[in-house]
Amino acid sequence: MPCFALQEVTESTIEDEKTEETQTLDNVKKKLVVFNLPWSVSTPDIKELFKECGTVTDVEIVKRKDGKGKGYALVTTDSGEGAQAAVEQFDAREISGRIIRAKFSKSFKKPSPPPPPVTTPIPTSKTPIPIVRFTNSPHHHPLQLP
DSSP states (O other), X not given: OOOOOOOOOOHHHHHHHHHHHHHHHHHHTTEEEEESOOTTOOHHHHHHHHGGGSOEEEEEEEEOTTSOEEEEEEEEESSHHHHHHHHXXXXXXXXXXXXXXXXXXXXXXXXXXXXXXXXXXXXXXXXXXXXXXXXXXXXXXXXXOO
């Protein structure tokens, strides 16, 4: 025999769900990754370029250990509409002789730094070396230490 459950759904419940979904999507869609940037580009340059599409709230040029840019940046806008406009306007656009790529970021996390190299201790003359004694005594097992 089938079992049915009835849930009362009001307009306010539906609106609340839509608002939450829109806020989540809007937050995700505010952050872009811009690839293939010229090495000489600076944070103010990127802000100036992207302000055509709305307010840029943050720019982070991803850099190597030596401080030089890796050729891409994370750009955050104040709205999803501004980010969408930036993708439409700047994806595949030529900047200083380079074709840049603008895509929505899939994550808010910065890349984690690489783990430190693992080093194993090298034995020195001061490192104690265990001494194993073997005996043929009937009172000891052949592999037991006396």
